[in-house]
Amino acid sequence: MTTPHHLVCGYCDGVPEEAMGVRRCRCVPAANRRVRYLTADLSAESFRASLSGRDLWRYQALLPAPRKFGSPLSVGGTPLLDLGLLPGDVHLHVKDETRNPSGSLKDRATEVALAVARNQGHDRVIAASTGNAGASLACIAAAQGMRATVVVPASAPRNKLTQIEAHGAELVTVDGSYDDAFDHAVEYAERTGTYCRNTGINPYVREGKKTAAFEIAEQLDWTAPTWVVVPCGDGNIISGIGTGFGQLTELGCLPAAPRLVAAQVASSNSITLTHELAVRQGEMPREPVVVRPRTVADSISVGRPRDHVGALRALRDSDGLAVAVDESEVRPAAQALARRFGLWLEPSAAVGYAALTRLQAAGTIRPGDVVVLLATGSGLKNPRPWEN
Ligand SMILES: Cc1ncc(COP(=O)(O)O)c(C=O)c1O
Known part of the structure; x- marks a missing residue:
């Protein structure tokens, strides 16, 4: 059974008023709304006891529609690959989202x-x-x-x-x-x-994306990794991952949430710049910094992110970081994943590995840390990106 829920403003958490036919808050009308579940009757135990099936409908108790309206395609339930220790004693896992029906998260x-x-x-x-x-x-x-x-x-x-x-x-x-x-x-x-279904307008897409966080936690036996690295364009995936880990910690299924990393490319770095602004100002900017993207990482080539509020919130709540790698770092990252680990990802997905490499070199990600990379899209989707 699904838990009762309603929509709240993504920026101020208030109940949005009706404005021009759409329920949007006056504070930041463009902020995507969030789904709030009334979880008074749900505990860590009853949530875990409710889990059934292998696809994402396993988490029915915290989803906004009954599973009978889902497709028969078995979405989610992707493996968390244990890739062992990297040089420098960082334990790497990859959440392989390329195994979804159309090859992406x-x-x-x-x-x-x-x-x-x-x-x-x-x-x-x-x-x-x-x-x-x-x-x-x-x-x-x-x-x-x-x-x-x-x-x-x-x-x-x-x-x-x-x-x-x-x-x-x-x-x-x-x-x-x-x-x-x-x-x-x-x-x-x-x-x-x-x-x-547009990202950043439809509040329910985040609800689907958060199930990747639920699965990571469950696959690690209800423990949190130190970091989860998420390639970031509009900011909705990282918002979903933050929402998922947040709900699990609130319920008591996880002692603490992991720190999130928003991985971007230099020319398409709006979330990174807007996050820096938020840290300087001590509050979330109402508008994102707009950039002119030009990157081979086509999926995260975004000038004006549509869920900057959700992304910044996820970074704030997880004590997270945003990193924009240089364009020249994307190809070596994609090659390393394909040739060393057997994972052929599209450039946007490989950006997460480039960010991990950078953060390790900078000493931010340290020996003993457990890192999950979100492999968001398959290499088959854009097989010759450097020849286009
Ligand atoms: C493969 C891949 N990775 C990452 C992203 C970034 O997600 P978001 O735009 O929600 O930040 C996308 C979005 O299109 C994607 O397709």
Whole structure:
């Protein structure tokens, strides 16, 4: 059974008022809302006793829709690979999200958002995407018998576009950036009443992403690693991971949450800059620092993050860090993962390993630390990124 829940403002935690047909708070209208569960009747014991099944619906008690509205694709339940000790005695685990149905972590978000949509009676869905969320939407909508529209920048990697078309979704390419695609999808959804899965607007996508944190904790026998490294563009994945670990510590399933690392690339470093500003100011900026991204890491090439509030909150609450590596560090990281560990990831996902390497060299990640890298997307999605 799902626990009763309602939406609160992502910035101030207040109950948003109705404004222009959408329940958004006046404090930061663009802040994505958060799902708050009324967990008075839930304890660490009853939560653990409720766990059943192998996919993400195992965590039904803390999800916003009944599992009967989920797809039959078995999303989540991915392995946590124990890669042993790195030189310098850091214990490395990789959460292999490439094993999801469309090859990325985005399937967790889509699975939960589309279950909410079906529960609300929708049969048409739309999302803007740098590629992976769109491939995921196309895939899971097909399994759900829903009609999907995906809006992407024309520059999205060919294989991601092929995935979207293979699943029969309507593909709209915009001659512009992901930010342009985002606005286009919102306008279309508002005009036609189509259910919008856009990251940073839809509060339920975070609920799907948080299940990766639930699984990491469970796979480590209800202990927390020292660090979890998360490639970061819009900031919604790291927000989900922070939410997941936060809920587990609140329930008493974990003694403490891990420290989170937002891993970015130099030109697409909005979350890093905005986090630095938050630390200097002592409060979360209402607007993100806007940048002009230009990176091979296409999935995290974002100028104006749509969930900077969620990301900054996750960093604040976990005593986390944001790191932007140089563009030149991405390829060696991708090669090391593929050639040393057998993990072929897309460049955006490999950025986490580059960040780990940097933080280890700087002495921030230290001998004895346990690190989980989130392997967010498969190398098959963008196989020749340095030849485009
Ligand atoms: C493979 C991959 N890694 C990381 C991210 C970053 O997630 P977010 O934009 O929520 O920060 C994305 C988002 O598209 C992605 O596809």
